Amino acid sequence: MEFMKNGKRIDDRLPNELRPIKFEVGALERADGSCYVEHGGNKIMAAVYGPRAVHPRHLQQANRAIIRYRYNMASFSVEERRRPGPDRRSVEISKVSRQAIDPVIIKEFYPRSTIDIFVEILQADAGTRSAGINAASVALADAGVPMRGLISSCAVGKVDDTVVLDLVKEEDNYGQADMPVAMDVRTGEVTLLQMDGHLTLDEFEQALELSKIGCASIADMQREALIRKYRGKEDE
Amino acid sequence: MNDVIAEIKRDYIYELAKRSERADGRALDEYRPIQVEVGLIGKAEGSARVKVGNTQVLVGVKIQPGEPFPDTPDTGVIITNVELVPLASPSFEPGPPDENAIELARVVDRGVRESGAIDLSELTLPDGKVWLIFIDVHVLDHDGNLMDAAALGALAALVHATKPCERYGYGPDAPLPIKESPIAVTAVDLDGEIMLDPSLDEETIASSKLTVISGLQGALAGMQKSGTGTLSVEEIARIVKLASSKAMQIRDDLFGGSTDG
Numbered sequence: 001m002e003f004m005k006n007g008k009r010i011d012d013r014l015p016n017e018l019r020p021i022k023f024e025v026g027a028l029e030r031a032d033g034s035c036y037v038e039h040g041g042n043k044i045m046a047a048v049y050g051p052r053a054v055h056p057r058h059l060q061q062a063n064r065a066i067i068r069y070r071y072n073m074a075s076f077s078v079e080e081r082r083r084p085g086p087d088r089r090s091v092e093i094s095k096v097s098r099q100a101i102d103p104v105i106i107k108e109f110y111p112r113s114t115i116d117i118f119v120e121i122l123q124a125d126a127g128t129r130s131a132g133i134n135a136a137s138v139a140l141a142d143a144g145v146p147m148r149g150l151i152s153s154c155a156v157g158k159v160d161d162t163v164v165l166d167l168v169k170e171e172d173n174y175g176q177a178d179m180p181v182a183m184d185v186r187t188g189e190v191t192l193l194q195m196d197g198h199l200t201l202d203e204f205e206q207a208l209e210l211s212k213i214g215c216a217s218i219a220d221m222q223r224e225a226l227i228r229k230y231r232g233k234e235d236e
Numbered sequence: 237m238n239d240v241i242a243e244i245k246r247d248y249i250y251e252l253a254k255r256s257e258r259a260d261g262r263a264l265d266e267y268r269p270i271q272v273e274v275g276l277i278g279k280a281e282g283s284a285r286v287k288v289g290n291t292q293v294l295v296g297v298k299i300q301p302g303e304p305f306p307d308t309p310d311t312g313v314i315i316t317n318v319e320l321v322p323l324a325s326p327s328f329e330p331g332p333p334d335e336n337a338i339e340l341a342r343v344v345d346r347g348v349r350e351s352g353a354i355d356l357s358e359l360t361l362p363d364g365k366v367w368l369i370f371i372d373v374h375v376l377d378h379d380g381n382l383m384d385a386a387a388l389g390a391l392a393a394l395v396h397a398t399k400p401c402e403r404y405g406y407g408p409d410a411p412l413p414i415k416e417s418p419i420a421v422t423a424v425d426l427d428g429e430i431m432l433d434p435s436l437d438e439e440t441i442a443s444s445k446l447t448v449i450s451g452l453q454g455a456l457a458g459m460q461k462s463g464t465g466t467l468s469v470e471e472i473a474r475i476v477k478l479a480s481s482k483a484m485q486i487r488d489d490l491f492g493g494s495t496d497g
Contacts (some may be wrong), residue, residue: 102464182430195459
């Protein structure tokens with residue numbers, strides 16, 4: 001498969017170009033905070049409940065809130081129907097996503113409580129964990145959960161020996177490497193890093209740099225989305 | 237994996253880290269002694285017991301003919317599982333694999349798969365079936381850094397495995413088509429000091445760790461950060477460089493630089 005033609009990718013993007021991204025803050029009524037994101041072909045809804053009481057109670061911590069994160073793919077979100085319920089992939093993604101968000105949440109404010117984050121992948125087109133983290137981060141802010149910063153995430157990878165930003169499905173499936181990264185852009189602290197495929201050390205450094213740029217653009221969009229909803233509401 | 241640690245021990249380890257020292261006297265980039273024994277389990281097509289210090293894992297590889305996945309009819313199948321059995325640690329509980337076991341298994345699997353350690357296209361059989369390779373990691377003693385031990389065990393067991401062709405009427409037994417030698421190196425960062433092969437205590441107090449899997453040429457085949465802490469871009473770059481060269485050294489020591497050792 002040929003991925004690069006005249007410096008452009010299969011969907012006509014440049015190597016360092018993100019797909020179109022749209023955040024909608026507060027898309028759900030009942031949740032304490034929510035965010036719907038469209039990221040290329042991904043359609044993802046994130047909701048935050050809490051801080052609220054922990055069930056089962058033995059999970060509660062005396063000095064801080066616990067964070068729970070559920071990444072779930074809808075059975076209709078992919079080409080071939082997938083069996084509903086958690087599989088091994090989604091258990092792992094839930095874990096690393098939780099750990100990507102956890103460092104910025106000020107958990108000490110809410111002892112004995114839980115903050116539950118639910119991320120539903122309604123339509124999947126590569127980079128769902130990153131887009132899910134982006135939405136979850138905005139949903140947390142929408143819920144008023146105190147945080148030290150916003151977490152932004154994007155994937156970088158390699159196709160036709162070119163390091164590229166924000167892979168689409170074909171690039172992800174048939175490309176040479178895929179590396180999702182999440183960070184707090186303001187501090188530059190990386191909270192999620194995974195990689196599979198083949199990267200030389202030079203390519204890895206390029207990829208990491210590129211992910212910084214990608215995350216920074218996404219952080220701007222997250223902030224703008226929040227400002228759009230809350231501008232002028234400071235006094236309410 | 238949720239072991240508790242006394243605050244005094246935590247302080248001690250951090251104090252040592254400031255002087256670039258470790259509680260067990262190792263250099264920061266030094267592994268505990270690694271021991272690999274292969275072929276302990278006669279009933280398995282390949283097996284390896286790996287000890288990294290007191291950490292101990294047993295990996296069994298079972299190989300049998302079966303149906304390929306419908307979307308990849310011409311390639312063999314790798315299935316990796318990790319059991320964190322309760323005998324290995326007071327913090328492990330019986331029951332189906334939890335998220336730690338699943339993460340461990342998937343990182344080991346990615347290392348084998350993405351590095352191209354096994355040429356899966358050579359695993360087809362004349363009757364339309366393919367070889368199914370089951371890599372089962374049984375953790376026996378958890379004293380830190382299960383990731384590297386499990387990945388090493390998987391590689392060693394695969395390298396020494398034989399396809400049971402005779403038993404199923406496919407001609408004489410043969411080794412697996414091994415093409416790469418992925419080695420996992422895990423690092424933690426304590427107060428800016430990068431430590432390889434974290435002990436259980438170091439792992440427990442470190443807020444995050446990074447596993448880097450690299451192949452024969454030093455190129456990266458897989459990575460996984462785990463834990464709720466953060467790492468700076470510079471720290472990550474340092475760890476990756478260090479891990480890639482350490483992997484070369486481990487490979488040379490254990491396999492004499494080639495995969496057919």
